[in-house]
Each structure stands twice: as structure tokens, then as C-alpha cells.
Amino acid sequence: MDVQWLLIIHGLLTLLVVVSFLCGQWPIFEGTPIQRIHYFLTFGAYDYFLRFVGFVFGEKAINAILSVEYFCCDRPNPVLQIIYLAIIGITYYFIAKSSFSYIPGYYLSGFHRSSRYTSLLGVGIGVFFFLLTSFADPGTVKAENVSQYQSAYPYDNIIYTEKECSTCKIPKPARSKHCSICNRCVARFDHHCGWMNNCIGERNTRYFMAFLLWHLFLCLYGIVALGFVLAGRLKELRVVYILTVYYGIENSFRKLAPHVVQWLLGSYNTQILLMVFLAVVSLLLASFFGYHANLCRTNTTTNETVKWQDHMNWLRKVNEARASAAALKASINGMSSKRKPPDSKWKTFFRRSPLEDSGAVVKNNIYDKGILHNVWEVISPPSTRRSFLRTKSKSS
Incomplete structure (x- = not known):
């Protein structure tokens, strides 16, 4: 083949x-x-x-x-944290060893000569965001601050109602959840991240988003830089010229592409594998960042998405039951009353469904106050603001 x-x-x-x-x-x-x-x-x-x-x-x-x-x-453990650091270190080592010697090149000017230092700085910033997310307080709810969190996040009486945490024995503020892994209640709980060995909550969601976005940029930059390195080697070694002049291959993309790819795989297989690895990681990071960016846009968390889905399914079943009861009642009344002439097919086609008449299922998220407000709440969580601290001092 x-x-x-x-x-x-x-x-x-x-x-x-x-x-x-x-x-x-x-x-x-x-x-x-x-x-x-x-x-x-x-x-x-x-x-x-x-x-x-x-x-x-x-x-x-x-x-x-x-x-x-x-x-x-x-249980909390540093296994995935160690794996992350190993992946970062090994990837950077192979990129530096296999590609730094070709910089500057035909397509990468002398400006990129300092890439060995700036790339190390970029990786260092990524590790910094990782450590910041891992060791930052996600917003632990305690007896000392539970009243402030209750003021910051009111109950919507739909998916959040007043109740007590059965483990911590303190009131559960709205949008909080008890993490069974960390064994604590976390304000504006999103999910427990094994890679961070920490919960993602009210106070460290911003660091988590910065971590995802920065690593996505690092991977994309690595793909582009390695692509320019390989393209430069093709140009500098005059591979296309040799294939067309000395081997008589037709100078067209369709004829040259397999031979060029074969040469790259034989001579620069490390760079090819690194590009494939970075591309796969970029897809993962882009999808994960896009998902959480949409949650931030609507001021929703992963935990609340599940809760809303359960609530909507319950409402849908209730509406279906009401529609079925109404349809049954109408059919019984129709059997006892005088038969009406059948409706035309067009009227039947455009008639509203009984499920629509029973009431639409609407997600009423009271925490969604507009994109700017929602994003600002992630960047500046309520518990970090002076108003939160003033409320705390009054309550104490």
C-alpha cells in the first residue's frame, strides 16, 4: 500500500x-x-x-x-500532577533537543534565536498556572464564612434550596457542593480535577481557565514553529529540486507529496511525532476550554449543568403526563359528544402539539446576569471583594 x-x-x-x-x-x-x-x-x-x-x-x-x-x-493524591510535570518536561526536552539547532532557519528569522529562553519562560508560566490552580483555595465553605456565601449566592428554589450538609453539619449555600474526594464543601463548585488534585470552585476557576488557555497557546505555537522548521529544512536541503531533477518526479503536489512525507518521516520523525502529539492535545484543550468558556458566559457550572438536566427531564415528564391526561380527557369527551367533521390535513399538520400546550420547559437561571457580569464574577469572585469582607465583619 x-x-x-x-x-x-x-x-x-x-x-x-x-x-x-x-x-x-x-x-x-x-x-x-x-x-x-x-x-x-x-x-x-x-x-x-x-x-x-x-x-x-x-x-x-x-x-x-x-x-x-x-x-x-x-482520594486526594499527586499521581496525575506528577504525570503532568513529566509530560511537560519530556515534551520540552525532545523539542529542544530535536529542533532548537535549526533555529534560526529559512522561515524562522534570527528573532526566534531566543526561543530556547522564551519557550522555557512560556513553559514556566504554564507550570505556574498549574501550581496556582492546584494549591489555591477553591472556596472552602466553613462555619465562619457560610453566612457570607449565603448572601453572595441566593437560593433559586429550583435546583438550590435551603438545606444542611450531612457531612460538614453546616448550611449549604446555593451553588455549593460537598466534594467526597476532598471532604469539604466548595462554593460555586464546578468539578473535582484529578490533574490539579483540587476542586475547581469559586476562587480558582479563573486560574483554571488561564491554565487551559495558556497551554492551548503553547501547543499551537509548538505546532506552527515545528512546521516552519520542517518547511525550512525542505527548502534549505532543496528536497523538491532533487526529487524533480535527479529522480524525474513530476513537479505537482499529488506526485511529490508522498515522497516528501516519506523523507520527512525518515529524517525528522521526532518532529512529526511531536506535532501529532501537540495537535491531539490542542484538540483536547480547545474542546475543554470552549466548554468551560461557555459555562462562564452563562454563569453556570458543570455541577449545575447536571442539576438542570435532571430538573428539565423531571419537568418534561410532568408536562408529558399532563398532556396525556388532557388528550385522554378530550378523547373521552369526544366519544360522548356529537361527532365533528374531520379537520383538513393542513390544519392537522400546523396544529400545536398537546405537549406544547401543556407549557414549555424553560431553564430559569437567576445567576445569569449578562456576559460581562458573568465573566467578571469569574475574574473577581464575590469572596475576594471588599463587600464580602465587610459582610463578614458585620456578622462576626
Whole structure:
């Protein structure tokens, strides 16, 4: 099989796996192979692995794996933090070793000569955002500040009502949640991030967003810079000229592309692999940042998205039950009354559905006060403002 077909197949398979992993749970992919691949990647593969281990090594091996899983996934631990630092260090090392010697090049001017220092600074800023998100207080709710958080986030009496945390034994402010991993209540709780070994909440969402955006820029810059390095090597070594003049290959993209790609894979495979790795990571970061940016835009959290979905499903079922009861009542009344002439097909087609007449399901998010206000609340959380501190001093 030709090299170009192998590359095309490899690219399509990689794209299929990435899309399945990131988007396989979306409703649009329900019942499709993408949903099944997503299920296999996120659950099925691990389940088959446990079965294989149990079949070969017995129940004790399964218990050992489950205990490791409990430590890694259900308790605070630095495993993923160490993996992150290792990925950053190893990636930077390979980029520096394989590509810095080609800078400046044909397409990268002397301005980029200092990239070995500026790139190190860029990686350092990324690690700084990582450490800031990991060790910053996410907004821990305590007995000393619970009344201030209750004032900052009023109850909407839809998905948040006055109740007490069964673990902390203090009132639960609206938008807060008790994290079973960290064993604490967190204000404006979004999710627990294993990579940060910390909750993402009211006070560190801004650092988390900066972490995602900065790493996305780093990956994109790395892809572009490596692409210019490879393009410069093609130009400097006159690869196209040699292929067309000495090997008689037609000077067209279709004829030259497979030979150029084959030469790049043979001579600069490290840079190619780094570009592919950075591209995959960029897709992950872009999708994750876009998702959380949309949450910030609407002043919603991941935890609230789940709560709203449950609430909307409940309302939808109630409305469906009411519509069914109304339709049944109408049919019973129609049987006892004089038969009416049938409506025309056009009237039947444009008639409103009984479900629409029963009332639309509307998400009433009282915390959404406009894009500017919502974004500012992420940048400057209520608990960091003077008004919050004044309220605290009055209550004490």
C-alpha cells in the first residue's frame, strides 16, 4: 500500500478515536459507532481488562487493582500532577533537543534565536498556572464564612434550596457542593480535577481557565514553529529540486507529496511525532476550554449543568403526563359528544402539539446576569471583594 494511503488511514483513525472520546456522549451520536467507541474507551476497555486479570490471576489481583483505582480516583493524591510535570518536561526536552539547532532557519528569522529562553519562560508560566490552580483555595465553605456565601449566592428554589450538609453539619449555600474526594464543601463548585488534585470552585476557576488557555497557546505555537522548521529544512536541503531533477518526479503536489512525507518521516520523525502529539492535545484543550468558556458566559457550572438536566427531564415528564391526561380527557369527551367533521390535513399538520400546550420547559437561571457580569464574577469572585469582607465583619 502506498505511503499516502497509510497516512490517510492513520489520520482518519486518529480523528475517529479523538472525536469518539471527546464527543461520543453527545445526543447527536446516540446509537452510532462513535457512541460505542466512546463507551469502549471510557468504560468497556477497563471492564474487559478487569475480567482478563480476574481470569488469569484471580480475585486478589482484581482487588489490588481496585484499591489502586480507589487511591488514584477517589482520594486526594499527586499521581496525575506528577504525570503532568513529566509530560511537560519530556515534551520540552525532545523539542529542544530535536529542533532548537535549526533555529534560526529559512522561515524562522534570527528573532526566534531566543526561543530556547522564551519557550522555557512560556513553559514556566504554564507550570505556574498549574501550581496556582492546584494549591489555591477553591472556596472552602466553613462555619465562619457560610453566612457570607449565603448572601453572595441566593437560593433559586429550583435546583438550590435551603438545606444542611450531612457531612460538614453546616448550611449549604446555593451553588455549593460537598466534594467526597476532598471532604469539604466548595462554593460555586464546578468539578473535582484529578490533574490539579483540587476542586475547581469559586476562587480558582479563573486560574483554571488561564491554565487551559495558556497551554492551548503553547501547543499551537509548538505546532506552527515545528512546521516552519520542517518547511525550512525542505527548502534549505532543496528536497523538491532533487526529487524533480535527479529522480524525474513530476513537479505537482499529488506526485511529490508522498515522497516528501516519506523523507520527512525518515529524517525528522521526532518532529512529526511531536506535532501529532501537540495537535491531539490542542484538540483536547480547545474542546475543554470552549466548554468551560461557555459555562462562564452563562454563569453556570458543570455541577449545575447536571442539576438542570435532571430538573428539565423531571419537568418534561410532568408536562408529558399532563398532556396525556388532557388528550385522554378530550378523547373521552369526544366519544360522548356529537361527532365533528374531520379537520383538513393542513390544519392537522400546523396544529400545536398537546405537549406544547401543556407549557414549555424553560431553564430559569437567576445567576445569569449578562456576559460581562458573568465573566467578571469569574475574574473577581464575590469572596475576594471588599463587600464580602465587610459582610463578614458585620456578622462576626
